[in-house]
Amino acid sequence: MAQGSIALPQVQLLRPTQWLGQLVPGVLLLAAIGYLGKICEQSLSAYGKAHHLPLPNIEYVLWAILIGLAVSNTIGIPAVFQPGVATYEFWLKTGIVLLGSRFLLGDVLKLGGLSLMLVVLELAVAFSLMTLLGRWFGLKPKLTSLLAVGSAVCGVAAIIATKGAIDADDDDSSYAIAAILALGAIALFTFPLIGHWLHLGDRAFGLWAGLAVDNTAEATAAGALYSDAAGKVAVLAKTTRNAMIGFVVLGYALYWARKGQAREVEGKASFLWRKFPKFVLGFLLISALATAGIFNKAQIGSLGNLSRWAFLLTFAGVGLRTNFRELKLQGLRPFAVGAIGEAVIAVVTLGMVLVASKLFHL
Amino acid sequence: MSKKKSKALPQRKSFNLTTDGWAVTAALILALLVRLGLIHRVPW
Secondary structure: OOOOOOOOOOHHHOOHHHHHHHHHHHHHHHHHHHHHHHHHHHHHHHHHHHOOOOOOOOOHHHHHHHHHHHHHHOOOOOHHHHHHHOOHHHHHHHHHHHHHHHOOHHHHHHHHHHHHHHHHHHHHHHHHHHHHHHHHOOOOHHHHHHHHHHHHHHHHHHHHHHHHHHOOOHHHHHHHHHHHHHHHHHHHHHHHHHHHHOOOOHHHHHHHHHHHOOOHHHHHHHHHHHOHHHHHHHHHHHHHHHHOHHHHHHHHHHHHHHOOOOOOOOOHHHHHHHHOOOHHHHHHHHHHHHHOOOOOHHHHHHHHHHHHHHHHHHHHHHHHOOOHHHHHHOOOHHHHHHHHHHHHHHHHHHHHHHHHHHHHOO | OOOOOOOOOOOOOOOOOOHHHHHHHHHHHHHHHHHOOOOOOOOO
16 A cells, blocks of 8 residues: 555645645545445435335445546546545545454454465466566566556555656556556456356455455455455455565565666665555554454444445545546556456456365355 | 656655554544544444
């Protein structure tokens, strides 16, 4: 996940009250769109029941994303809302940390251990494949590195972290981010459909979404679209993937430094710590507190619901930040490399999850 | 294609939390408020 602060650089110069004031309109927009999504889900369900109509249950997740997409791609997001909309990542991470209360530490270690094993395999497949595809399509080597990191680990945040470490061009990171965002949006809608078609269990689907969908927000949303239980597992698997970010970025930084095309890495341990997503530690801490019995059942229910409210804002942000016109401007070749790579990674990880489901009775 | 290189941010001397730091802090404060009973029965 991204290591940057929520505030935009110019906002950091403002007084705390001004800074908060700048965030309020956008946060209210996220809350309004997310809540509208919740109302849409409940209204459609109530209408179907009242009129005995077999209407599909469209989750608030999908409504929030679709409404966000509609706003972003029609009227756009006025400047006054943009700082607040950019906080969607803060809500995502807050939601993930709070979700830790719903996991016993034993489950985290068991599922996380399995996820870690699969993540290592997924990383090996993703890096080899994207590097090969990048060569075949004649992409610049650093752009290929960024695409590989984006698809293998953690989407946009991994690209941003790697860009700084390997001294990549702004253009390359823009291409890679656009491709990964577009692919994340596609995966968000296609994965649940494929999962239902294959009759995947909640845990198996969650594991698959966490392993193969780029960006934590999209992986969380894809899991939540499938079911609550799948959403939980997707977050855990994706968090395990995120935890690898430091190692991957360090690997690429050393590779490009050895070629003389990036700065030398000083202090590998501190480099790893700087790149490590700290919210993972928060997730583990809350999980440990819940396991130790610090919270009673009602309190765990409250923390779970607070996590859902935080995700509600995140999903609205996922829709709002996806602008198809901007994605289209970035060109087709990086997108093609990403799309082919992602499709193969999705198939390979699906195979891995199916085998793991059989072996570990998921 | 332009060759814009990213500029390193100046060292920030003031205390400045990252998004991760803010998120963990906010979540821990919420957990504390729930534990103390100041936030209870959060609806969904």
